Amino acid sequence: MADEENPAGPGAVATIPVTDVDLAVGLTAEQVARRKADGKTNDVPGRASRSIKDIVRANVFTRINAILGVLLIIVLATGSVIDGMFGLLIIANSAIGIIQEVRAKQTLDKLAIVSAAKPQVRRDGAAVAVAPNEVVLDEIIELGAGDQIVVDGTVVEGEALEVDESLLTGEADPVHKLPGAQVLSGSFVVAGGGAYQATKVGKDAYAAKLAEEASKFTLVHSELRSGVDKILKVITYMMVPAGLLIIYNQLFISQQNLGSALSGMVAALVPMVPEGLVLMTSLAFAVGVIRLGQRQCLVQELPAIEGLARVDVVCADKTGTLTENGMRLSELRVLTGEDAEVRDALAALAGDDPRPNASVLAIAESVDHDPGWNSTAVAPFTSAKKWSGISYGNKGNWLLGAPDVLLDSQSDAARTAEELGAKGLRVLLLGSSDRSVDDASAPGQVTPRALVVLEQRVRPDARETLEYFAEQKVSVKVISGDNAVSVGAVASSLGLSGGDRAVDARELPDDRDQLADALDESTTFGRVRPDQKREIVGALQSRGHTVAMTGDGVNDVLALKDADIGVAMGSGSPATRAVAQIVLLDNKFATLPYVVGEGRRVIGNIERVSNLFLTKTVYSVLLALLIGLSGVASQIFDFDAMPYPFLPRHVTIAAWFTIGIPAFILSLAPNNERARTGFVPRVMRFAIPSGLVIGIATFVAYALVYSGPHATETQTIQASTTALITLIMIAVWVLAIVARPYVWWKIVLIAGSVAGYLVLFSVPFTREFFKLDPSNVAATTVAVVCGAVGIGLVELGWWVSGLISGDKRRLFSLPESPAA
Template structure:
């Protein structure tokens, strides 16, 4: 999509004519707002985040898998055996559970989105107040300050050294100076200065509305996990076609069974081939993740972020607002110049009072010196992260600047050295100085005379050390990237036990080329005086070395890096621009929430891998069993032996999945899982599921052949034959569950034992035996079934150990000490 920044279109020109009734100073009146609402001139952009209830219901009910199962259900019901249609309950269960979980996630997401959204400050009836973006109407006067997101298209009416960053729209990182009459587009944000603009395009007419509608959807797009599952489902589809056709031919034409029995056998063969719960379990795992993180005030704006953060191996953290709290306190004012302290304090009070959007440093100054002298400002230079100073000229009262000592002064200056010594204690130091020219001069600040050092005390977050230790234990590197003095940043990092604090790097000495920057980043962890464009370059350099990078930040200087990082994490108290581009927003501003996000991602990835193994194993053995039975049936005529039909009824394959896949998969998908996320999801699943499925299928078929008595056998004999084959299938499938559930903790052992006991009950209780047509009373055949099952279990165990040796996977069968943190199912 091309970006029209010149605005040559006729409708733009017409929109830029301000109605005579609208006052820039007072804004719209209540009556004017009502008129525009009635005319539909509101900012009715789609809600960010979740799908509508209708979309959720449609997506969970009208699925390909449900359609296949529904057709098979109709066929079974037509045979007059509704009990064999129990698998139809899967349709209700899949749809119902999926809808309930997604609705829970939607409620959580919508609540958090309202809390975390940017709220523009709008002038109405002579007063300014923040509103929801949806409440903005055409011609509203919207005030701007540093870090504010521009929520609708408009025209600048007031500008005070206003610079707008349009990089999210154009890709150009240099801020653009805006003056009255200039246009601004939604999707950009204020880099420095302040002002006000009039809304000329709202709702779907605004430039970024369509982009926001598409980019903000709560979806599984770009998820390696979802992509892997799609590949698996494609593979399953390819397997289903030949196996299904062969089964249909064998049951309807080769076997000598009646039509209804043949149809039931065909359905019994096709139903287990469908991995009906795989997509469901994935959706549930992600949805539950959203709810769990929502309880910790963590807003997941893009679902793959849960998965992505689990794969992160480098976290780039800003110091202020991440390792330290946003609030500061003025600890000392050290006069170093020729001006009296009273005048310096007056200058500081004036600078703080005249800053319309003070940052944390200026707020600390304002708290210390609340009595402004009433000086009249004649020129203003707002603070920006690139130049690291701000200033105001006050005519006869002088030109005053406030900023970084090592930027405004020569490093060899005594005052600069003193500032460095103070910063080495972890304190933040600003220089207040007088300048020889007005601050809006092109050459400003030119020659400055140091007047005093403003010493600010930063409070380290009490949970920062524990969070850093967590990442260190998980082999995740933490890089502290800050705009503050490198020595001060290093001191704070060192106080938190982060190695490399004494070797903090001043970013002004960093190489410009990506390769050189990447080399430096590999060996250093603490960086100070980093410009916004350097933060972005650092992220790119780390990514060039194959790292998966998460960037945390809260200020406008972090926006570009947050946007380019694999995962952007913003603080809820940060600027609206950072929250807009981040995939994850920590609404409680706690850096310590990140380990929970990582843990949730690991739970999702690790558990879905387990569940995928179970479902794909079932598909493989079902397809293989159908192929073996079908091929035998096809070859029966030319070779003159008795054809065989499918060994199971639909009710048999339904109960076979209950406690080997269904219930265990649901529990395992929600259980804690601390295994580190790794790439190669599809390969690992296939490596275990395919050989396991082959073992289950072959063991079941061999047992079936050993006890098969021909198609002319009586009903009781056929039931005993089917029961024996089913015992073998369940025995080997239970061992697959036992392998997939590793490493063991107490509740997993209970799950496996309970599943086995449930099957014992089904086979021994008279009612269930009659209901499901089970008869294990032929002890010779039952013994054969258990022997085949035992051999199959040994083969499954061998498959796991061989796979472990080939991949050099470090998982252990029993966790040392049965560690409690692996937890019980939630």
């Protein structure tokens, strides 16, 4: 079996392992079947591989469900099934979370299959594309530029084969691989071609464990999720002293029986739990995945939805992003020599390229004859040197590459190429050299033979996309390996600001600070090397920018990896798709605004509903503390202690129309507000003052109408109703503030909440069922007055906080951008 490691280390020449495999033919069908039967396959979990079992466990066994479950058991032990209605939240939280995450998983799994790299393997003498998990031990796998190495192996054929192992080692320089050298899964080919034999597959492969961890469906590791988790931990710690204080007050100070004391404790603790906050966050992310999936956008890491919403700079490659991949030969301008010889040379170069790019494919379509030349040496194209070549013995040494790299910039041919490039055309030079293309000093003396002029088709939706980013104050930097003049012509035709002043990246400074200054001044850059793309991303990040990088070629991989968000085209190289967080399977740059819009919807809406849930938590904790502390004070100053004012059913209905239903609707609503950092501080700046106002106003209203420990049941119910009316009035106004700026459906939502409470308080059946009695005019007047004062304070606080923080307050929404 071919599973021996190369003792000389990667890159060294070693003896090719001897197996029963014919390297030219590859495995036979019988050999493949035998290895599959023996379990020698590359069977590793793929992206989005979180199982149904994991999803169910993660949504059922949560901290919030555990807290609510314990409280439900306590209430049911008292015999009051009605007061245990909040237990339905456990079922709702789990069911909705499971259903939406399973739908999101199914969407991700289907898209991931479409996006997956399919290596070319030799079987029965033919090259066959198979899924990575179908590769078996000893497989002969062919390699070309941009191909990802899916399993560990040993090179058996190599022609100027260069492999980038930066994703494994962090070393950016490509490694030249000779036959016998090891290649590791997780690396990719940057130049040349060849084949390797699989020596380690499945979990034995070098990068399998890393890939398994990195590929899991996850909802964490984002500011939004970490902020919510931080808040939940604090709340959990706060509940312990508050619960102990309430139970002490109910049992020992207010002298209530055990059942009433436990009901009061549960009624105090249940609203402290922001039971829907985690659910709404998960739901918003999951729905975002499904919506983007419907637009053929694969989100490989869910927090990328949030991350792209925070992006303020987009670095876009020209080819494949602003322009379509396909090209056509517009003109062949012969400079020296015979036309027939030039066309033969082009046909030979195009025909002998095993992995032709878009430019070579366009040439091959126009010159499709076979001149019958035999190659003697090959130099594959790399982004670093910008040319490729093949030597054909007595037919000469022929090169195809960038005119401004192969020619003297003052030559007539170079000036002609620049003039053509200024029109947005892609220009390549066909030249002949005085030395073999594999010579260390190549390309040597280049004789220009012809200019190959290609037309690039600008994407019809590129202008609209650039205009959208301009409106949203997101800067776009076009960074391309093409001629700067040609890149500038395309950028200018799309109306990109600064596109007419394209910068040649060969003139950019190496110092990061100076590079960042140059990036501030310009938007369009040509002749950018792969390592420079990476440096550009780093320079932008050094100035505090959140950077998204889009690309489709192997030369974009390093920059995609370092960017805050990497966006790859579905038709791009497997290596590019592997490192990107987002893959646009339809290859449409115009999909990006929808991704940005979806991220903004998720972040903005989660912040909205967080304000509601945490306001409830603050006023619940405060009310419990005020009741408990007043009980302790009653022992010192000798006055009647007050029990907790609400039953569990009261806190349940208090949340129905102020939080529960409105939060669900708001979490899925359109929202195009630009994402900002500082989620937790911003939410707490609203929730703490609002919660304090509600808690204090409710306590005051209850204290003013409480009739003492000897009150009748009717008086007790009326006092609870008074406190509940005050709480609901201010909580509905908090909802009205959170829903701003208003559009028609938000006004209907708030009106519906008010109507729902009017029904609950006015219909005899619901009044009896929920133990509500607003018939005492004096007590209800106290409730309305306290509620009105609280509303005024909450409203004033919202405007004042806006002045302090600099946030612009608006009551009504402006028209939204159509692109979002």
